[in-house]
Amino acid sequence: MHRLFAELEPSLTVTEQNLADRVRYILRSNIFDVAELERLRREAVPSSDENATAEDAAPQMVEQPANVDAAVNTPVVVDSSDDGTVAQELELEHMRSTLEEAIVETRSTPLENRPRLPRIALSKRNRAVVRALNPMLVTYLEASRDLCETDSILFGAALAVCRIIGAKVSTAGRATGHSSAIPAWRRRIEERIAKARALIGRLICFRSDNNRPRIVRTVRMAFAGTNVSLSQPDITQKLTERIDDLKQRIAAWGKRIQRYTERSTRFNQNRLFQSDQKRLYESLERPMVSGTGPAPNQADTLAFWRSLWSEPVNHSEGPWTEVVASQCAGITPMDPVIITPDDVAEAVRRAPNWKSPGLDGLHHYWLKGFMVCHSVFARQFQEALNQKSLPSLFTTGITHLVPKDQDFKFSSFFIVTFIGKQSLNEYHLAKFKKKVIANFKTTEYELDNN
Incomplete structure (x- = not known):
């Protein structure tokens, strides 16, 4: 096939492997049907009946093996018994290309601009897609150099799964802020109410003899298509009727919001x-x-x-520290920690599937599904433990202020902090208590109860 291609297109340089890959892609992607392939073959390679002098003009064509000639001149017809296998290969090829595109896209995207991954249904089809992509990740994970790159590969694989199954992925980055809790239907109705109220204000101003150009233009647009002229004698009555109509619409929209809200509340409570x-x-x-x-x-x-949290503090160690140090002197040092893939698998198994992710936006569900990453994580976490260094991805925290009651005073907030997915230690907790007690004139008993 390569020799025939070189004769037909001497100006193009292509290797045997590249040519075979291109032919395989054309056949598997079903770009052309059998009849179209046969027509293209006849146009590219004349038969012996159509060109009897082809053997004299190109004797080297006769010397090629019979199997090559058969492969070129025989149209590809897929047997009906192989339809399932061919369809499966095509689907795997599509998954592989989608995975590669998603990984390349994730590597070039900053951490804060990654899309928000949705929670997918735990169906057999979705699990089958995750299992199909699992062995494809081996090549990428073996070339991973650190934890950040491994995390990027897994996020790209999760993004590929969402695209393959057709899940809706938010294109806006997570750095733009959290989405509004107000439903879309309520926002649309509230926008209509706001526009109607603004129009009522313009109509009232015009009725009060305010003839500014902007007011007049708005009133004309309000009566467009109604055969109402602003210079007719009963314009005041028309304005009053229009204002009453808008007020009734606003009342109806408000009732609709109330009705929908009550229905939503009942549904959520049930x-x-x-x-x-x-x-x-x-x-x-x-x-x-x-x-x-x-x-x-x-x-x-x-x-x-x-x-x-940010200002350094100098502490004077009391005499009790020497007592504790003398008591701990006889403690046998802990054996070196060896992280195995089984340890990673067990830690991932106990984690909730859709718990709020960290800065990387990757849920635990994907760590459970892509099991080939466990050995890579074990090796890279072991290296980080030996080097006593972790990437900033695992040490950067998010702090949220959550109101506790109706009174939005500064003292009515408590802190929920995630630092490397670990809780506050005793030192920071004592420091926090001391600062709150000093600033808000409260006692430690009241603080603990709150």
Whole structure:
């Protein structure tokens, strides 16, 4: 086939392997049907009946093996019994290309601009896609140099799964902020209400003899297509009727929001009653915070937490530290920690599937599904443990201020901190208590109870 191609296209340089790959891709992708392939073959390679002098003009063509001639001149017809195998190979080829594109895209995307991965259904089809991509990751993971690169590869694989199964992936990066909790239908209705109220204000201004160009232009647009002229004698009555009509629409839209909200509340309560009755009763006894109070000053908030976490503090060690050090002198040092793939698999197995991810946006579900990463994680975590160094991805924390009651005072916030997915140690907790007690004139007993 390569010799025939060289005779037909002497200006193109191509290797045997590249030519075979191109032919295989054309046949598997079903770009041309059997009839089209036969027509192209006849146009490219004349038969002996059509060109009797072909053997004299090119004697080297006769010397090629019979199997090559048969492979070129015989149209490819897929047997019906092989349809399932060919379809499976085509699907795997599509998965492989999607995986490669997703990994390349993830590597070139900053961590904060990664898309938000959705929670996919735990169906047989989705699990089959994850199992199909699992062996394809071996090549990429073997070339991974550190934990950050491994995390990027796994995120790309998760993104590829979402694209293959057709799951909706948010294209906006996670750095743009959290999506609004207000449903889309309510935002649309509230936008209509806001536009109607603005129009009512313009109409009232025009009725009060405010003839500014912007007001007049808005009133004309409001009466467009109604055969109402602004210079007719009963324009005041028309304005009043239009204002009343808009007010009735606003009232109807408000009732619709109330009706939809009540229906949504009933639906959520029924679903919560089936899954967690205790949580439902707690929500009924203690209503959720509406968030209508004044928000704390951002500058004061930043100054408070910066003084607590960022400024270095010099501590005078008491005599008890010497006693503790003398007691710990006889303790046998711990054996060196050896991280195995079984340790990683066990840690991943106990983790919830869809727990809120860290900065990388990768849920535990993907670590469970892509099992080939366990050995790579074990090796790279062992190297990080020996070098006593972790990437910033595993040491950067996120701090959220959560209101506890209706009064949005600065003292009514408690901190939820995730630092490397570990809780606060005793030193930071004691430092936190001391700072709060000093600033808010409270006792340690009250602080512990709160």
